[in-house]
Amino acid sequence: MGVGAFGRNHARIYHQLEKEGRVRLVGVVDPNTAQADAAAREFDCKAFGSIEQMLTTHSEVQAVSVAVPTVLHLDVARTLMESGVDVLIEKPLASSQVEANEMLLLAKKHNRVVQVVHLERFNPAVRATLPLITKPMFFEIHRLSVFTPRALDVDVVLDLMIHDLDIVLHLVGDARLEEIRAAGISILSQKVDIGNVRLQFSGGCVANLTASRVSTERVRKLRLFQPQEYISLDYGKQHAVRFRVGADRQISFAELPAAKGEPLALQFEAFLSSVQTRSEPKLNGAVARRTLEVALAILDKMREHSEVVAQSLVTGWTP
Numbered sequence: 001m002g003v004g005a006f007g008r009n010h011a012r013i014y015h016q017l018e019k020e021g022r023v024r025l026v027g028v029v030d031p032n033t034a035q036a037d038a039a040a041r042e043f044d045c046k047a048f049g050s051i052e053q054m055l056t057t058h059s060e061v062q063a064v065s066v067a068v069p070t071v072l073h074l075d076v077a078r079t080l081m082e083s084g085v086d087v088l089i090e091k092p093l094a095s096s097q098v099e100a101n102e103m104l105l106l107a108k109k110h111n112r113v114v115q116v117v118h119l120e121r122f123n124p125a126v127r128a129t130l131p132l133i134t135k136p137m138f139f140e141i142h143r144l145s146v147f148t149p150r151a152l153d154v155d156v157v158l159d160l161m162i163h164d165l166d167i168v169l170h171l172v173g174d175a176r177l178e179e180i181r182a183a184g185i186s187i188l189s190q191k192v193d194i195g196n197v198r199l200q201f202s203g204g205c206v207a208n209l210t211a212s213r214v215s216t217e218r219v220r221k222l223r224l225f226q227p228q229e230y231i232s233l234d235y236g237k238q239h240a241v242r243f244r245v246g247a248d249r250q251i252s253f254a255e256l257p258a259a260k261g262e263p264l265a266l267q268f269e270a271f272l273s274s275v276q277t278r279s280e281p282k283l284n285g286a287v288a289r290r291t292l293e294v295a296l297a298i299l300d301k302m303r304e305h306s307e308v309v310a311q312s313l314v315t316g317w318t319p
Contacts, residue, residue: 002039003028003030003035003036003039003067003117004030004035004067005148006067006090007030007039007065007067007068008027008039009264009278010065010067010088010264010268011025011028011039011043011045012043013046013262013264013265013268014043014065014268015043015045016265018269022272022288023272025043025044025045026045026046026054026060026200027040027045027046027047027048027054027055027058027276028040028043028045028046028047028048029047029048029049029050029051029054029064030047030049031050033047033049036048038050038189051076051079051080052079053062053103053167055085056085056096057081061085062085062086063085063086063087063088063113063271063272063275064080064085064087064088064089065087065089065090066080066087066088066089066090067090068090069238070090070092070094070095070154070158071095071096072110073090073093073094073099073103074094074095074099074102074103075237077103077114078102078103078106079090079107080112081107081110081112081114081247082106082110084110084112085112086112086113086114086117086271086274086275087112087113087114087115088116088117088267088268088271089114089115089116089288089294090116090117090156091115091116091117091118091119091158091162091163091288092116092154092158092162092288092291092292092295093116093285093288093289093291093292094292095154095158096296097289097292097293097296098201100285100288100289100292100293101289103285103289104285104286104289109153111230113271113274113275113280113281114281114284114285115267115270115271115274115281115283115302116283116284116285116287116288117264117267118162118163118166118283118288118291119163119263119264119267120163120164120166120167120235120263121166121167121170121263121267121282121283122261122263122264122266122267123235123238123261123263124238124258124260124261124263124266125233125234125235125237125238125239125240125256125258126167126233126235126240126261127258128240128256128257129224129231129233129240129256129259130171132229132231132242132256133171133224133226133228134226134227135203135205135227136171136172136205136224136225136226137204137205137206137225137226137227138205138206138207138208138224138225139168139171139205139206139207139208139209139222139223139224139225140222140223140259141164141168141207141208141210141221141222141223142162142206142210142211142219142220142221143161143163143164143209143210143211143212143219144210144211144212144213144217144218144219144220145160145212145213145215145315146213146215146216146217146218147188147193147213147214147215148213154186154191155191155192155193155195155299155302156184156191156192156193156194156195156211156212156213157184157192157195157197157211157295157298157299157302158264158292158295158299159211159213160211160212160213161195161197161209161211161295161298162291162292162295164209164211164222165209165291165294165295165298166197166283166287166288166291167222167292168207168209170291171224172201172205172207175201175203175205176201176202177199177200177201177294178200178201178202179198179199179200180194180198180199180200180297180298180301181197181198181301182196182197182298182301182302183195183196183300183302184196184299186303187214188214192299192302193212193213194210194211194212194214195210195211195212195298195302196208196209196210197209197298197301199294199304200315216318218236219236220235221233221234221235221237222235228245229242229243229244229245230242230244231256232242233261234276238258238260238261238275239255239258240251240255240256240258241254241255241256242255242256254258267283270282270283292296293301
C-alpha cells in the first residue's frame with residue numbers, strides 16, 4: 001500500500017522474491033493512479049487505487065506492506081487486519097500512543113502479524129555486534145541526511161532518529177529510562193529538522209543521539225562503549241570494528257564479520273517467516289510501541305526547550 005519513495009522499494013523486493021518463487025506479488029495500491037500504474041508496469045503486477053478495490057478483486061491476499069504517511073497507518077492497518085491480512089508497517093508504528101495502542105488491540109483481536117520496519121535491526125553490522133554486547137555504558141550516535149521533501153509529515157525524531165532509538169532500547173535491554181534531555185529546531189520545514197537528545201538509563205548508561213535532515217552529507221554512525229571495549233559501527237557501510245583492552249592492558253583491534261545484505265530484504269524475510277509460521281516477530285507492535293513512546297517523549301522535551309528559548313528571547317532572560 002503506497003508506492004512513493006519507500007513503497008517502491010517494498011514492491012521491488014517483493015518482485016525479486018516472486019522471481020525466486022517465494023511469494024506472489026498481487027499488486028500495488030496507491031490513490032495516485034499514475035504512480036500505481038507506473039509501479040505495476042515496472043514490477044509486473046496489477047495496480048489498484050484503493051485497498052478495498054484490491055481486497056474485492058483478490059480476497060486471497062495474505063500480507064501487505066503499509067508505506068503511507070504516518071497519520072494514515074492506523075486507518076490502513078485497521079482495514080487490512082479486519083480483512084484478515086497481516087501487515088508490515090513503515091516506521092513509526094503510528095503518530096500517537098493512542099493509535100499505537102489501538103493497532104495492537106486490533107492485531108490481537110484479529111490474530112494478525114504486525115511487524116514494523118526498523119531497518120537497522122537487520123543491518124549486518126548491527127547483527128555482528130549483538131553477540132558482543134555486555135553492559136553498554138555510553139552511546140554516541142549521529143544520523144545526518146541531505147534534505148528531501150519526503151516524510152515532512154513527521155519530525156526528524158520520528159523520521160530518522162527513531163532508527164537509533166530502536167537500537168539503543170534493544171541493546172540496553174531491561175534498563176529503565178530515567179531522564180530525557182532534548183533540544184530541536186526547525187529550519188526548512190514546520191517540523192523539527194535537527195535535534196539532539198541525551199538519554200539516561202538505570203545502571204548508568206547514557207546515550208547521546210543527534211539527527212539532522214538538513215546536512216550536506218549522509219552520516220549514519222554509532223559508537224558504543226562498555227567495560228574494556230569500544231565498538232564503532234557504520235550503518236551505511238555495514239562495517240563495524242572492535243577495540244578491546246586485554247588483561248595485559250594491550251589494545252586489540254578487529255573488524256567484525258558482517259556479511260553484506262540489504263536490511264530491508266532481510267526484514268522482509270523475517271516478516272514472511274512470521275506470516276507463514278504464525279509466530280510473533282521480534283520487531284512486533286509492542287516493541288515498536290515502546291520506541292514510539294520514547295520518541296514522542298523526546299519531542300515533548302524538545303517543545304519544552306523551544307518554549308523556554310522563545311520566552312528568553314522575548315524577555316531577555318537567560319535560561
